[in-house]
Amino acid sequence: MNEALGLTGVRKSYKGFTLDVKDLSMERGYVMGLVGRNGAGKSTAIKILMNLIYPDCGEVRVLGLKQPEQDMEIKRRVGYVSEEPVFYEEMTVGWMVRLVSRYYPTWDPALYSGYLRKFSLDPHKKVKELSRGMKVKLGLMLALSHRPELLILDEPTSGVDPVVRHELLGEISDIIRDEKRTVLLSSHITQDVEHVADYVAIIDEGSVIEFADKESLLDRWKRVTGTLANSADSAGSDGGGGLSSLFKTVKMEGSAFAGIVRDFSDGWLSRLKALGAGNIKVMNVDLDQILVALAKKEA
């Protein structure tokens, strides 16, 4: 009953792309970052959660309710900011608010007024006069003013310049920290997620290839450099029991090597030493490096 969202055996096929999520779930009270390259399937997964795209099979649960059977109840309790900030361009901000607020019994006018001031939005301004960053803020305001139990942000910072992106990230971080919110934040910009997420799911070519809490994920993934006493014997470019089998990606330059490890542990380090590695240095990596390593391997 404490589950915020869950996808089990969900599959959606298009020509040339299939989203296949075996099992992905998150409990309430946490922030989950959904990261992956453009076109990896993040938005499709989110749209399935929102019943905007119908899966071919599988079970979709949001806040303990089932999609699509309890779609209306789910949408009343979820705040959603879509990838493209789409509104009626000819209408004013105030008009959009009046339209949306009618559908949420929990709409809080005081909270809405607060966000209006915080985001410096003019209710008399037409939507078409707003910049993309301001449209994202309008989307955030509409999504938050009904006090959603779950907030779903689909690439909220995409398509904005770095200054606006930084400003938006600050606002989003504030919102997330403000209360102990349950948030699903998708982005192809890993730094956006790394700032705020408790859990991280990495999605690539339609499949979830990593899902863990952020700390353990960053603990497991390391960048390791060193030298090999006998690089010809130990590199193992054949894919056998050599150096390359220990790394997710590894690069050799003479006797020196540098690579990214997926499951770093003391046992792993012993195996590396057993290959004759010396001058070993272990460094932390960020989500960006993990994503690049995963993408390289897939390529």
Next chain:
Amino acid sequence: MWSLVYKEFVQIRTYLLQIFGFLTLAVIIFGRATPAIMMSYLYVYPIVAGMTLPQIVFGVEERGNTFTFLRALPIRPREIVAAKYLVTVGVTLVFALLLAVLGPMGSVSGTALMAALSAVILISFALAAVSYFLHFWLGVKSARVALLFVTFAAAIPVMFLFRGRSTGGTSAYLTMKLSEIGPLAGSPAGVAMASGLGLGILYISYLASAWLFTKRDLSRLP
């Protein structure tokens, strides 16, 4: 639901202003001197609106990709569809009211006026029913092409039957014929029957469109 209907009216306000503005001009210019011309405007406009209103209403959503926005709100897809149909019902009824009020100005007899109302309401609802369904099925661009075919397919037999009259003339001719059919066609009961039949056709079209719109997710919307 009613806020969605209100939304539709707000969004097509420019179109409504244009169409009712032209009609007002027609009444002012032709009302006294040549009331027959004014009446042909009153016959034609509701029919034109029946056909073009779905294009306007649907086009606004498709251009702005706002179906995504609406579908993400806690609104049943069939309510989104129903609001669009209700706009047509509202606009057609306003036209019918104008026809009823201005008819006597055009020296139209009571029987002919009732027959005209029956014809205009029925044709307008039937055209809107076809047009809306085509839009929900095919989207704006393809529906426009399909409507051209439908119009030609409908126009050829009409032209054959009514010896090449214009749309306005055809409405007038139909009106005359309807008033000749019998006491029912040129009476308030005839108007009620035509409205009922028109609404029935519109409702069947709504059911089909709502089914299509609900069955299709955003990736399969036209």
